[in-house]
Amino acid sequence: MDLNEDKRIVRTRKILRGVFLELIMEKGLDYVTVKELTERAGLNRGTFYLHYKDIDDFYEQYSVDILEGYRKVIKKLGLSRNTQGPFIEPPYGYIKPFEYVIEHGEFFKCFMGPNGDPSFSVKLRELIREQLHHSFQSRRGQMIEVSVKQQYVFSYISSAYVGTLEFWISQGMNISSKNISILFTEISQLGSSNLDF
Incomplete structure (x- = not known):
């Protein structure tokens, strides 16, 4: 993995985490979906699934x-x-x-x-x-x-x-x-x- 790819992963994770927190404040943890998270973050679901199994895995890692x-x-x-x-x-x-x-x-x-x-x-x-x-x-x-x-x-x-x-x-x-x-x-x-x- 090269440095640029590392930076992209860190940037993507930061964006997802920020949006995740916004959604939790709005709706609560139990109501956040991958679809809503990725749409609001401006990312496709494929990018999300490259790094996480599901929303629970994302939260667990965070x-x-x-x-x-x-x-x-x-x-x-x-x-x-x-x-x-x-x-x-x-x-x-x-x-x-x-x-x-x-x-x-x-x-x-x-x-x-x-x-x-x-x-x-x-x-x-x-x-x-x-x-x-x-x-x-x-x-x-x-x-x-x-x-x-x-x-x-x-x-x-x-x-x-x-x-x-x-x-x-x-x-x-x-x-x-x-x-x-x-x-x-x-x-x-x-x-x-x-x-x-």
Whole structure:
């Protein structure tokens, strides 16, 4: 495959993804068809079928790409033992996941919104839970068995994180990535009773 062909594939994928998100915002995920997607994108169906089996395969590849990108930016996400407040300057590794959501805002609005795919949030929660588990074990320098209590803590934090993301997205991402990172970390470390309302 030559460089020009690579560029065409990337361009085609970008066009299809943009139109796909528009259609989901209009109709919901379950009502998007290959015919409608390709017509609006100005492409023929043959081009689509060169790369994807059907609309589900297209969505699956798209969501896998988004989740893989998210996995890369949450590498520094972990459990902090520092509970001293105030938490004013979060490490950049804590801000990056929120910046990634902003960068791919249309996707996250679609798939974590009312017309989206509930299974996407489940996958995101599991990805975060796995990263917390990995971070916990890495800090100890060995692969140790995680207690039942620790598993519940990871599940709680990942659910709270995804819930915070969903609410932040539903509010139009009205708080900066830095400030939402600070808020989430304060709640996680200090609990809601210690926040100044």
